Amino acid sequence: MNERVTSKDVARISGVSQSTVSRVFSDKKNLVKPEIQQLVRETAKNIGYYPNLIARGMISGKTNIVALLIGDNIGPHYNRLINLFITKIQSLGKQCLVFQVTRQDNLDAIISRVIQFHVEAAIITASAMTEHMVKACSENSIPVILYNRYVEGLPVHTVYADSVTGGTLVADYLYTNGHRNIGYVRFTKDTGEEIGKKNGLYSRLREYGIDIAQEEKTAYDYDEGYAAALRMLHPDKKHLTAVFCTSDIVALGFMDGARHEYGINIPQELSVIGYDDIAMASWKSYELTTVCSPTEALVDKVIATLNISLHKNNHEFITEMLEPFLVERNTVQKISD
């Protein structure tokens, strides 16, 4: 269509040099006389000039683009997280370039794209992530911030919630409420977060002298939680008094399976506890007791870290850890031995 208007056009029409136009639209505007600034801005507006951020990015290296790497664990909790990132990065005057990365993908191909776009930083929330990816970024001067994934000794910043504490919280709460026959429904994959929950749960339970009675693995999915209930609560099986699901969405499926297939009353006949505190956990049909990671606080820490890694020229890697906490609702009942 029409050719784009450039700073040259604005310069020609305003009768000033292209350098001056450039200064007016950059952070060197204090170098330009106010009346000239106004003149330039006016002609710019009249002829519809928009500075080319791509050209600016090429020169200055400041592309104003942050890469956001997301995984495929679509679910309400994760979606909220992504949304928070996008909003908060935008209010920093930068935009998110989103990369979806799944285990089937060629991780190197994706990281190579990230590098090619000369993003100012990369935030990795995807669980699919290798040391090689991180190193490629670091060699190309792209600061990396890992979200909820702690790996020792990598040249990256890390912000995460302490899932070990999360697991401990669950163990304490169930034990204190008299539960000794506890089922455990975990995520199939051994993500760092999942392992943390398990370590916290098992070690604290062991301190109390008890062990998990049954364990099931599921994807991050309602239907699989439902199916897990059918297997774990089968009348032939050992009688559980409580079940810990390491994600709320699975816990909700589990509750529905227990109630609708076996007619089990929750919490009267079975206690259930989840993890994440997604919106649905508070719905009247569930009122799920769960462990909440302070997602928004974590995102804020990431943004703060982003700012530091962008502005200062420091080579120190930041590690921030936040504690999760218990949200008591109505799915865990006190029982006497």
Next chain:
Amino acid sequence: MNERVTSKDVARISGVSQSTVSRVFSDKKNLVKPEIQQLVRETAKNIGYYPNLIARGMISGKTNIVALLIGDNIGPHYNRLINLFITKIQSLGKQCLVFQVTRQDNLDAIISRVIQFHVEAAIITASAMTEHMVKACSENSIPVILYNRYVEGLPVHTVYADSVTGGTLVADYLYTNGHRNIGYVRFTKDTGEEIGKKNGLYSRLREYGIDIAQEEKTAYDYDEGYAAALRMLHPDKKHLTAVFCTSDIVALGFMDGARHEYGINIPQELSVIGYDDIAMASWKSYELTTVCSPTEALVDKVIATLNISLHKNNHEFITEMLEPFLVERNTVQKISD
């Protein structure tokens, strides 16, 4: 940190010209002798060369970036949509630059950013959108694709689901099942989609000689659906036999309100029908009958439109409309007059 490796470096070390290196990494590679190609690729790999897409974008105009404008109606249905866009655009070899736009935002500021990034196209799913935004894009040669928002006479492509049919479907289904006292819970804002649903619903109902008995407005939110149930189903009020909520998330809140506050059995004492077919609609605690827009098919149409507007130099504006359909589950019961 370390300086970035450029095509000049690769050229120098390989003993070829920079032009040749450039050709190897662009779509002009068939112009280069295979053995030279291999040589260049090898040294590139050895010294860690990544073509600078920002520089390429500046010259060729092909930034490989598509702007995705999203609104603030966070919810499962919308999140799934966004995710579909990101995934499918990525598999086209392009990335999404996401812009969150809400009614409080300065729309012009956002569209100006979109233009400045020289994106190849803009997909607008946000309801906050003005003619001025669209025109600014079009004047700067950025093709715009409107998702689920039909506005006559704009220089844009449009892909949408026919919400008038959606409303008609609801009217037919409820009437056929014997319902004459129908409540209607709609979205507060007058989006094009919302108006379509209303028109379809009202005009078909009128053909049957009946009118909506009660109407409530809510945000796109579980809690507000819950609250709407309290108001509409209050014992003092006229007795409704069915309620249509124009979004599932509101319908689910409505059901919970009806059940948990007034002990109403659904569907025995009250029928409920939703719109969207979100994942939770099929959960065992709800089994909501609802109207489903073919979201994935719509996204595919958008992608197809994107491809056309990118590759061909056509100036025709595409309009695609898809029909929604009814998903029967267990929240609507046949009653006799």
Next chain:
DNA sequence: CTGAAAGCGCTTACAG
């Protein structure tokens, strides 16, 4: 405060 000029890292006629 302002302008002429070099340069960012590519692509792409042009000439051979």
Next chain:
DNA sequence: CTGAAAGCGCTTACAG
């Protein structure tokens, strides 16, 4: 098939 050179639209010393 390959290279020298111009140029994309900016930023930024440098000189005045």
